[in-house]
Amino acid sequence: MASLLTDSLFGVKGYVAVVTGGASGLGFMIAKGLVKNGAKVYLVDLPSMSTEKSVTELNELGREAGGSAHGIPCNVCGKKAIQDLASQIGQREKHVDMLVSNAGIRRDPPLQCNVLGASLSELQASMWSSRHSDWDDTFRVNTTAHYFLSVAFLPLLEAASRLELPDGQPGRNGGRGVVVITSSCASMHNVTNVDLTSYATSKAATDHLVKLLAAKFSRFYVRVVGINPGFVPSSMNPVGEEGNLFSALFDKVPAKRAGNEDDIAGTVLYLVSRAGAYVDGISLCVDGGRILLANGQE
Structure with missing residues (x-):
């Protein structure tokens, strides 16, 4: 048997990836890691969010390794839009090696307060200000969209798992045919x-969805895994901005720093490559140890 300690252990050169929410934040970090390692990335984001600048940057980054990027608009809130996305990519590709279902939103109560220091009346007023539509929108993007995206791309993912690797092994031995779902360490502490x-x-619902989908897709060895990032700079986590309610928490992690794109992209590269080909139905927490403090020690 050939040694596993080869350049191909974490290799994704020539792999086809779909990354939702890919034009900024975590999605863009992941896309950068993929193209710099030779993957072809379909960058998916809202029609209202231009992907042109991101795609141009990715193509520059991927040139040496043979990676490339292509932007596609799609609002993953809609089932038909998701089906159209899968059909559009299916017309261009015979398989998809990885679906990185990353798009997500956060809807804080309109009336905010410092939860840890608010009076009872202040806390109740803040929590009561949440709207039903905020909850509906949050679940539609953060949970339901992952479900329909995974189902829509299942045939293309299964086709990737059947591909033969350069060394003659089945594609599933190289990690091909995997869904990576972005959750959050917020699901793991209170x-x-x-x-x-x-x-x-x-x-939290998304974390369980990872297990449910993995079980359903197991006969085809289309793997489903999740990542639970902690504090990583993005529009959702404006690290270092004055007045941000998270600012007092950024340095309260054992790593003593915020996460960066290498932390996120490196985790995904592990999960989608030969290195992670035997990992299925689990979620990896990438938070610098934040939940160690948050669960009972803060």
Whole structure:
């Protein structure tokens, strides 16, 4: 048997990827890691969010390794839009090696307060200000969209798992045919000075969805895995901005820093490559140890 300690252990050169929410934040970090390692990435984001600048940057980054990027608009809130997305990519590709279902939103209560220091009346007023539509929108994007995207791309993912690797092994031995779902470490603790109830609840549901989908797809060895990032700079986590309610928490992690794109992209590269080909139905927490403090120690 050939040694596993080869350049191909974490290799994704020539792999086809679909990354939702890919034009900014975590999705763009992941896309950068993929194209720099030779993958072809379909960058999916809202029609209202231009992907042109992101795609141009990705193509520059991927040139040396043979990676490339192509932007496609899609609002993953809609089932028909998701089906159209899968059909559009299916017309261009015979398989998809990885679906990185990353798009997500957060809807804080309109009336915010410092949860850890608010009076009873202040806390109740803040929590009561949440709207039904905020909860509906949050679950539609953060949970339901992952479900329909995974189902829509199942045939293309299964086709990837059947491909033969360069060394003659089945594609599933190289990690091909995998769904990576972005959750959050917020699903794993309940300590924060911001009311993230709808967001954290949707992410907890997403964590279980990873297991449900993995079980359903297991006969085809289309793997489903999740990542639970902690504090990583994005529009949702404006690290270092004055007045941000999260600012007092950023340095309260054992790593003593915020996460960065290498932390996120490296985790995904592990999960979608030969290195992670035997990992299925689990979620990896990438938070620098944040939940160690949040669960009972803060």
